[in-house]
Amino acid sequence: MGKHVVVGSGQVGNHLAGKLLARGHEVTVVTRSGSGPAGATRVAADVADQARLIEVTRGADVLYNCVNPRYHRWLTDWPPMAASFLGAAEATGAVLVILGNLYPYGPVTGPMTEDLPLASTNPKFQVRAKMWADALAAHEAGRIRVTEVRGSDYFGPGATDQSYLGDRFLVPLREGRTIQLVWPADMPHSWTYLPDVADALIVAGADERAWGRPWHVPTGEPRTFREMGERMAALLGRPAPRLMRLPWPAVQAAGLFSPMIGELRHTRYQFVAPYVLDSSAFQRTFGLAPTPLDEALKATLVA
CATH class of the missing domain: 3.90.25 (UDP-galactose 4-epimerase; domain 1)
Incomplete structure (x- = not known):
């Protein structure tokens, strides 16, 4: 079994850590407060502290970015955290799996697919678009292995x-x-079901076919x-x-x-x-259907 580092213990991070533990993996959960499910190694750390995140991630197979700052703090909170994740992935060799969202697409007509441009003009949503662009550039340069998993509005057990x-x-x-x-x-x-988000993150981290591009979480009609x-x-x-x-x-x-x-x-x-949301690419490639x-x-x- 592998070592997995889950950063964030909110509505997705808790599901993800629980599922990884149930599969017998070694799981470290990193939060500012040191919270996390029983059975995981719980670490209190500032995610923007790159040296600390590198230290925690050493030896890990996968590093999951499940952090979710409040929307009104995205402009200030995301850039240093995103840089820390990239630095930790490059220094340790862990696959970086980013929990993304649909905001960077902006208003669209028709179902959203992963090949849509990240065309939002909202500065906060442009921050998320830049996070993915920077991560993808690092992947294409051979510095890291990365993927991003995007869902729509969440529902399910543990929803905040x-x-x-x-x-x-x-x-x-x-x-x-x-x-x-x-x-x-x-x-x-x-509407995207929270346990399906966790399942998609696990698949994306373990299957090299997922790396180097974004994916949509299997989502129902x-x-x-x-x-x-x-x-x-x-x-x-x-x-x-x-x-x-x-x-x-x-x-x-x-x-x-x-x-x-x-x-x-x-x-x-x-x-x-x-x-x-059109999630047919993920469903077709990995055989995972929405609950x-x-x-x-x-x-x-x-x-």
């Missing part, structure tokens, strides 16, 4: 308060209360908020939930007092038009 299908959706659904939405209830949207809510309610034996959309001016006003809410204006395009929706929703509801 940043998930639109997390507690702010699930708690009122379970209690029979009206679910308040920021976005339209009936717009098709791709797009569903609206209403469809997801109705299916969850049916699985709970409850009537369809009531959905209420908050007025956009009210959301904008709240953004004056909350940096996170203020950031919603940058992602609004993802929810007011169909937002569809069936009812199975994923049942696990989400009992978490």
Whole structure:
């Protein structure tokens, strides 16, 4: 079994570390606080400290970047951390697997595939695009081996308060209360199941066919908020939930007092038009399909 270093212990990092441990691997989890699942070696470190990250990563087969700074801190937090990851991968020879996202594509028409240009004009999303461009350049120069795995909005066990299908959706659904939405209830949207993200990261780190390009996490057919809510309610034996959309001016006003809410204006395009992820390349290449929706929703509801 190999040694794997997972940096970040949030909604993806925890799933990833747990799955690696279940497969018998030696797992080190690196966070600022030293948190992580039982069975892993837990290290408290500043990820931007390249020397420290190199020290922790020595002897590792794979280094996973599962860090997720708050959106309003991307411009300041990402560049030094990204440089640290590249330095650690080059110094140790570990395969670098980056947990990416879809933001750098910007607004698109039609399903998103991995060959789309990273054309977003948003400075925060351009930071993510540059992270991948720098990593790919290092790969093509023979300095590192790298891949990036991108998913859509997450749902599933362990989803944080940043998930639109997390507690702010699930708690009122379970209690029979009206679910308040920021976005339209009936717009098709791709949702990526958290355990599928972890599985895709593991495959990408272990299979050399994945290196040197980005991949999309196996993701099911797009569903609206209403469809997801109705299916969850049916699985709970409850009537369809009531959905209420908050007025956009009210959301904008709240953004004056909350940096996170203020950031919603940058992602609004993802929810007011169909937002569809095409993951067929990964599914075809590696034979990994998304978890069936009812199975994923049942696990989400009992978490």
